[in-house]
Amino acid sequence: MSSRRSRSRQSGGSAAITDxxxxxxxxxxxxxxxEIRDRRVDRVSASRVLQETCNHIRSLHREVDxxxxxxxxxxxxxxxxxxxxxxxxxx
Amino acid sequence: xxxxxxIKTTQKAKTTTFSSYSSSFxxxxxxxxxxxxxxxxxxxxxxxxxxxxxxxxxxxxxxxxxxxxxxxxxxxIVIRRCKRIKLAAYASMxxxxxxxxxxxxxxxxxxxxxxxxxxxxxRPKVSGAGSGVAGGAINRTDKLRRLVxxxxxxxxxxxxxxxxxxxxxxxxxxxxxxGIADSLPPQAWF
Numbered sequence: 007m008s009s010r011r012s013r014s015r016q017s018g019g020s021a022a023i024t025d026x027x028x029x030x031x032x033x034x035x036x037x038x039x040x041e042i043r044d045r046r047v048d049r050v051s052a053s054r055v056l057q058e059t060c061n062h063i064r065s066l067h068r069e070v071d072x073x074x075x076x077x078x079x080x081x082x083x084x085x086x087x088x089x090x091x092x093x094x095x096x097x
Numbered sequence: 098x099x100x101x102x103x104i105k106t107t108q109k110a111k112t113t114t115f116s117s118y119s120s121s122f123x124x125x126x127x128x129x130x131x132x133x134x135x136x137x138x139x140x141x142x143x144x145x146x147x148x149x150x151x152x153x154x155x156x157x158x159x160x161x162x163x164x165x166x167x168x169x170x171x172x173x174i175v176i177r178r179c180k181r182i183k184l185a186a187y188a189s190m191x192x193x194x195x196x197x198x199x200x201x202x203x204x205x206x207x208x209x210x211x212x213x214x215x216x217x218x219x220r221p222k223v224s225g226a227g228s229g230v231a232g233g234a235i236n237r238t239d240k241l242r243r244l245v246x247x248x249x250x251x252x253x254x255x256x257x258x259x260x261x262x263x264x265x266x267x268x269x270x271x272x273x274x275x276g277i278a279d280s281l282p283p284q285a286w287f
Contacts, residue, residue: 031257074183
C-alpha cells in the first residue's frame with residue numbers, strides 16, 4: 007500500500023505535461039478504436055476520440071457480461087468431466 | 098433421460114476441441130489484437146480457466162436428478178454463476194496485469210471489496226444527454242473517469258495512458274472468453 011502512495015506522488019511530480027504528450031496519448035487511443043482507427047489523426051477531434059473511447063469501453067463491458075452469461079449457461083449443462091478437462095488443460 | 102452413450106461421445110468431441118484450443122494457445126494465439134502481449138493473454142486465460150473450473154466444482158448436486166422440473170432454481174443458479182464468472186474474469190485480468198497499473202489495482206480493490214464494477218452498464222443509459230457543444234470534452238472526460246477503474250483519482254495524462262492499456266486488456270479478455278465459450282460444447286443434451 008505504501009508503494010501505491012509513493013507512486014502517485016511520483017506521477018504528481020511530473021506535472022509539466024506538454025501538448026505533444028497529450029496528442030501522442032490521444033492518437034494512441036484512437037489507434038485502439040475500431041470506429042475511428044483508420045481515419046487520419048488530424049481529422050478526428052480529441053473530444054470525438056474521448057467519446058468513442060467511452061462507447062468502446064462500454065461495448066467491451068457488455069461483451070464481458072454476455073460472455074459471462076454464456077459461460078455460466080455452458081457450465082450448467084455440462085458435468086464434472088468437463089471440469090476434469092479444464093483442469094487437465096491447466097496442468 | 099439422455100442416454101449415456103451420446104454423452105460419452107460428446108465428451109470425446111469435447112476433449113479434442115479442448116486440446117486443439119490449448120495448442121492454439123502455445124502455437125498461434127488466436128487473433129491477437131494490435132499490441133497485446135501474448136504472455137498476458139495466456140496468463141489471463143490460465144487464471145480465468147482455473148477460477149472457471151472452481152466455479153464448476155461448486156455446483157449444486159440437484160442437477161443429477163433434474164431433467165426438466167427444476168428450471169426456476171437452475172436459472173437462479175445460472176444468474177449467480179454468471180456474476181461469479183464475471184468477477185472472476187475481471188479479477189483474473191487485474192491479477193495478470195499486476196500492480197504496475199493504476200486501473201488494475203483499483204479493479205482488484207473493487208473486486209475484493211465487492212463494490213459494483215460498472216454502474217453505467219447496469220443503469221439504464223441516458224445517451225446523448227451531455228453532448229452539447231461547450232463543455233463536451235470535460236463531460237466526456239468525466240464519463241471516461243467513471244468507466245476506467247480508479248479513473249477518478251488520475252490526472253488527465255494518466256487517465257489517457259491507463260485507458261489505452263485498459264482497452265487493450267479488456268479486448269484480450271473478451272477474445273479469450275470468446276475462445277473458451279466457443280471451444281466448449283453447446284448445451285444440447287438436456
